Amino acid sequence: MKTFWIKTVAALIIAALLTIGAYRYQDTRQPVAEITFPLGNVLVQPKGKNKMQKASFKQKLYNGDKIKTQPKSRCEIKFNDGTVVRIDEQSIYTIQKAEIKKTEKKVESFLSLGRLWANVQKLARNTDKWLLKGPSAVVAVRGTVYRMDANKDKSSRVLVYEGKVAVSPSWNPAGTGDARNNSGPPRQVNGPTQVSGPRVVSMEEWLEIIKAQQQIVVTPDGKYTKSEFDPAADARSSWVQWNLERDKLLKR
Numbered sequence: 001m002k003t004f005w006i007k008t009v010a011a012l013i014i015a016a017l018l019t020i021g022a023y024r025y026q027d028t029r030q031p032v033a034e035i036t037f038p039l040g041n042v043l044v045q046p047k048g049k050n051k052m053q054k055a056s057f058k059q060k061l062y063n064g065d066k067i068k069t070q071p072k073s074r075c076e077i078k079f080n081d082g083t084v085v086r087i088d089e090q091s092i093y094t095i096q097k098a099e100i101k102k103t104e105k106k107v108e109s110f111l112s113l114g115r116l117w118a119n120v121q122k123l124a125r126n127t128d129k130w131l132l133k134g135p136s137a138v139v140a141v142r143g144t145v146y147r148m149d150a151n152k153d154k155s156s157r158v159l160v161y162e163g164k165v166a167v168s169p170s171w172n173p174a175g176t177g178d179a180r181n182n183s184g185p186p187r188q189v190n191g192p193t194q195v196s197g198p199r200v201v202s203m204e205e206w207l208e209i210i211k212a213q214q215q216i217v218v219t220p221d222g223k224y225t226k227s228e229f230d231p232a233a234d235a236r237s238s239w240v241q242w243n244l245e246r247d248k249l250l251k252r
Helices: 002-028 238-250
Strands: 033-039 042-045 066-069 074-079 084-087 092-100 105-119 129-133 137-141 145-150 156-162 164-169 208-211 214-218 224-228
Touching: 033 042, 033 084, 066 074, 074 092, 084 238, 105 238, 137 145, 137 156, 145 238, 156 164, 156 208, 164 214, 208 214, 208 224
Parallel strands: 105 129
Antiparallel strands: 033 074, 042 066, 066 092, 074 084, 084 105, 092 105, 105 145, 129 137, 137 164, 145 156, 156 214, 164 208, 214 224
């Protein structure tokens, strides 16, 4: 009997210690965003987990979390600074790293497949950054409305609705230097220029400013085509219409 009680007490102590340890671990993880509108079948894979879990309304999201939407499903995510990101059906989006504080804001995320709409709050400091990575491009913003398509052929398409964004290839995040060849003297990057029509540009030029009503398509080999798009024709898309309606709710 004595042995039985010793084993029982020991088991309870171990269980209590494990519970306390798990609680402390969870308590140190700070959420960086939450799901504000899961539509249909939305799944979340927490960092370090092997399985997807069904998302819930107001579910907290953390660094490393992956969000996936099934067919006929969409998801709206709101970051702690008020920035809103939405992903369309059959999309995969990962919050890689987000530090949102009063003194700094640094966010990096990755759209590996599908379509994303972003309404990014204005960044207060020059040191702040908000990067969205796609299969072949990286978008840096300071407060704007834009969307990205991450296609199955590994190309990326970016369209800007308000403000402007800086786009560079995925191996050269928004002017941080070409990781494939960073030798030689610094190269001057030209500012925004008038866009008259589509043109294919080699990877040698590489950082482009995309303004409102402009779009850019980046191929996996680092080349891109930059052009203007017709907002009226674009607005006929049900995906665009839905986002415009959701954005109106943010301004109320």
